[in-house]
Amino acid sequence: MNELTETKNWYLANFEAFENSLNGQKGEPFHQLRKAAIESFAAQNFPTTKDEEWRNTNIAPILKHNFVLPTSSPELKKEDLNSFLIEGFEADQLVFVNGRFSKELSSEYAVPKGAVIGSLAEELKTNPALLEKYFSKLAKPESGIFTALSAAFTEDGIFIYIPDGKVIEKPLYILNITSAGKEKVIVNPRNIIIAGQNSQVKIIERYVSLDEAVYFTNPVTEIVCGKDSIVEHIKLQDESLNAFHISTTEAELGAGSNFSSYNISTGSALCRNTIKVKFIAEGAECTLNGLYLADGLQLLDNHTTIDHAVPNCESRELYKGALNGKSRAVFNGKVIVRKGAQKTNAFQQNKTILLSDEALIDTKPQLEIFADDVKCSHGATIGQLDEDSLFYLRSRGIGAKEARTILIYAFANDVVKTIKIDSIKKYLEKLLAARLMK
Amino acid sequence: MIEIKNLCVKIEGKEILKGINLTVNKGEVHAIMGPNGSGKSTLAQVLAGRSEYEITKGEVIYEGINLLELSPEDRARAGIFLAFQYPIEIPGVSNVNLLKTAVNEIRKYRGEEEYDAIEFLTMIKKKMGVVEMNDSLLNRSVNEGFSGGEKKRNEIFQMAALDPKLAILDETDSGLDIDALRVVAGGVNKLKTPDNAVILVTHYQRLLDYIVPDFVHVLYKGRIVKSGTKELALELEERGYDWVKDECPVGA
Ligand SMILES: Nc1ncnc2c1ncn2[C@@H]1O[C@H](COP(=O)(O)OP(=O)(O)OP(=O)(O)O)[C@@H](O)[C@H]1O
Numbered sequence: 306m307n308e309l310t311e312t313k314n315w316y317l318a319n320f321e322a323f324e325n326s327l328n329g330q331k332g333e334p335f336h337q338l339r340k341a342a343i344e345s346f347a348a349q350n351f352p353t354t355k356d357e358e359w360r361n362t363n364i365a366p367i368l369k370h371n372f373v374l375p376t377s378s379p380e381l382k383k384e385d386l387n388s389f390l391i392e393g394f395e396a397d398q399l400v401f402v403n404g405r406f407s408k409e410l411s412s413e414y415a416v417p418k419g420a421v422i423g424s425l426a427e428e429l430k431t432n433p434a435l436l437e438k439y440f441s442k443l444a445k446p447e448s449g450i451f452t453a454l455s456a457a458f459t460e461d462g463i464f465i466y467i468p469d470g471k472v473i474e475k476p477l478y479i480l481n482i483t484s485a486g487k488e489k490v491i492v493n494p495r496n497i498i499i500a501g502q503n504s505q506v507k508i509i510e511r512y513v514s515l516d517e518a519v520y521f522t523n524p525v526t527e528i529v530c531g532k533d534s535i536v537e538h539i540k541l542q543d544e545s546l547n548a549f550h551i552s553t554t555e556a557e558l559g560a561g562s563n564f565s566s567y568n569i570s571t572g573s574a575l576c577r578n579t580i581k582v583k584f585i586a587e588g589a590e591c592t593l594n595g596l597y598l599a600d601g602l603q604l605l606d607n608h609t610t611i612d613h614a615v616p617n618c619e620s621r622e623l624y625k626g627a628l629n630g631k632s633r634a635v636f637n638g639k640v641i642v643r644k645g646a647q648k649t650n651a652f653q654q655n656k657t658i659l660l661s662d663e664a665l666i667d668t669k670p671q672l673e674i675f676a677d678d679v680k681c682s683h684g685a686t687i688g689q690l691d692e693d694s695l696f697y698l699r700s701r702g703i704g705a706k707e708a709r710t711i712l713i714y715a716f717a718n719d720v721v722k723t724i725k726i727d728s729i730k731k732y733l734e735k736l737l738a739a740r741l742m743k
Numbered sequence: 744m745i746e747i748k749n750l751c752v753k754i755e756g757k758e759i760l761k762g763i764n765l766t767v768n769k770g771e772v773h774a775i776m777g778p779n780g781s782g783k784s785t786l787a788q789v790l791a792g793r794s795e796y797e798i799t800k801g802e803v804i805y806e807g808i809n810l811l812e813l814s815p816e817d818r819a820r821a822g823i824f825l826a827f828q829y830p831i832e833i834p835g836v837s838n839v840n841l842l843k844t845a846v847n848e849i850r851k852y853r854g855e856e857e858y859d860a861i862e863f864l865t866m867i868k869k870k871m872g873v874v875e876m877n878d879s880l881l882n883r884s885v886n887e888g889f890s891g892g893e894k895k896r897n898e899i900f901q902m903a904a905l906d907p908k909l910a911i912l913d914e915t916d917s918g919l920d921i922d923a924l925r926v927v928a929g930g931v932n933k934l935k936t937p938d939n940a941v942i943l944v945t946h947y948q949r950l951l952d953y954i955v956p957d958f959v960h961v962l963y964k965g966r967i968v969k970s971g972t973k974e975l976a977l978e979l980e981e982r983g984y985d986w987v988k989d990e991c992p993v994g995a
């Protein structure tokens with residue numbers, strides 16, 4: 306038996322114990338969704354580099370470990386979170402520790418009438434019908450083994466439901482903390498965001514570590530953008546260099562809606578983000594921007610798909626990265642313009658700078674266009690820091706190291722500065738500067 | 744202040760400077776003129792520490808130290824400033840941030856305390872006055888989208904802020920309109936003290952009406968083929984370079 310099947314069997318064997326830990330829930334309709342997911346999981350195999358979608362990303366380092374569901378959550382105090390809090394930050398803070406919502410650590414926030422903002426586990430107890438309506442509808446278990454794994458072991462996550470016409474002014478800061486200690490844990494945060502017609506919501510989904518433990522984060526986020534809604538989604542992954550992170554984000558864009566995704570990865574040993582956006586009605590717009598900063602032996606992989614299934618939509622995508630040491634990155638950006646999706650505008654850019662001779666990027670823009678009246682462009686550049694700029698800065702008395710940092714910051718900040726929420730943009734700029742100063 | 748002795752420089756196997764000798768003392772202004780491609784910018788860049796150039800022979804002593812051993816940043820910290828012939832555009836780095844970092848690095852090197860935000864801004868405002876710099880250029884990315892003249896003015900503004908001992912101005916006058924030339928030259932004069940020195944690279948006598956040089960040198964094919972006083976510049980203006988070329992030593 307090879308490692309792939311061994312690891313698979315490990316999770317299958319763990320499912321029964323998980324089911325039993327759910328007490329009364331076993332008989333509930335929602336649990337049938339988990340059971341369907343574990344079947345789907347059983348029917349799939351962990352990918353190898355022979356699979357086209359995983360050609361450049363070998364997940365063997367993840368499969369080597371037998372990860373377990375967290376048996377306990379560490380007792381954290383608010384002070385423990387200080388380094389992750391945003392000073393003077395006008396946001397409602399929802400904290401998850403080892404995948405479970407912590408009311409104590411979260412801020413008190415007001416939920417407008419008709420809206421739901423809170424723990425998925427809580428929602429499961431109080432109003433499972435609403436959850437069942439949306440769970441696994443976009444990110445289907447059969448679309449990938451990690452999505453199936455997530456659905457089968459779903460316990461908690463963020464559930465956001467914004468009714469028609471409601472505007473949530475304050476950004477929602479979803480802080481996912483893992484502090485595994487000696488246990489090698491897997492956490493499967495399951496996030497669902499439903500934005501009704503004409504509604505607006507801004508979400509920051511962040512993943513961090515409290516220690517240097519080896520663990521595996523496998524989040525899945527499903528986002529429904531109703532007609533004319535405006536949704537901003539920032540995903541920030543700055544976990545420890547021993548963590549593994551495989552995420553899936555799927556969004557569906559209704560007529561006239563506007564979805565922006567900012568996907569920033571600086572942490573973890575191996576990170577794969579899959580983002581899929583589908584236009585299902587005309588007049589919608591989406592922005593997919595991303596930043597990856599890697600060093601040492603890190604591998605950061607971003608796979609994005611934008612599906613122009615209907616006419617008259619616009620997508621803009623900018624992914625930038627800077628790679629140092631022996632790090633590697635993968636960018637695979639697929640844009641599909643389906644037959645009949647006329648008047649589509651789709652622009653995609655990927656820019657990477659290699660800061661060392663041993664860093665490597667595999668970049669692959671894929672445009673699949675089946676309509677004729679469209680405006681599409683894509684481009685990928687790979688380069689080094691500009692020597693003339695470096696010399697110019699140094700000739701002003703700025704040290705070589707600092708000059709490099711300034712230039713990398715300027716390059717990377719191109720992505721961060723597109724974030725529209727000012728307070729968050731400033732916070733991320735600070736984080737970015739701090740990360741580059743290291 | 745600086746003594747350049749028999750400096751020979753190659754780039755990509757091609758010899759560009761073929762034995763430059765030049766001494767500049769405190770309080771002096773030296774003008775370097777010469778036809779296109781003769782090596783003026785090469786000399787300027789080598790003095791600022793550009794590493795692409797290979798120094799095959801000679802030495803440069805600056806304030807008693809071997810300049811060629813210093814990194815570009817240490818040269819700047821020790822008081823050398825180069826105003827680039829073609830200032831570099833750096834998108835995403837604001838002019839004011841560059842200056843703030845630079846000024847403080849230089850102060851640190853000199854054992855002075857770093858400026859806080861207010862002290863820095865006060866100093867900057869004053870220096871902006873010296874070259875009549877437009878406020879709006881301060882927060883823009885370094886030279887990005889600046890007009891030719893704005894770039895040159897920005898170089899002199901940076902010079903004013905960094906307060907160098909030896910300023911090397913590489914064709915700072917090119918691209919400036921007549922009024923700007925007067926302002927920028929006036930700025931250079933205001934910054935001039937008996938303790939610092941200026942090397943001006945220029946093609947035009949016009950600049951030398953404003954910044955009067957103590958010496959004028961003609962650089963031709965990698966050598967200084969003639970030196971004189973400011974009258975030499977006038978003569979060059981009238982007669983061109985041909986007659987100096989003719990005086991040039993055999994083999995050049
Ligand atoms: N990186 C390089 N590679 C090859 N040749 C170079 C390089 N840099 C300079 N040169 C050559 O060296 C010579 C001197 O150039 P330099 O820029 O110093 O001339 P200059 O006197 O400043 O001219 P100008 O008056 O036009 O500014 C030129 O022939 C130029 O082409």
Ligand SMILES: [Mg+2]
Pocket residue numbers: 783784785828913914
């Ligand atoms: Mg020149």
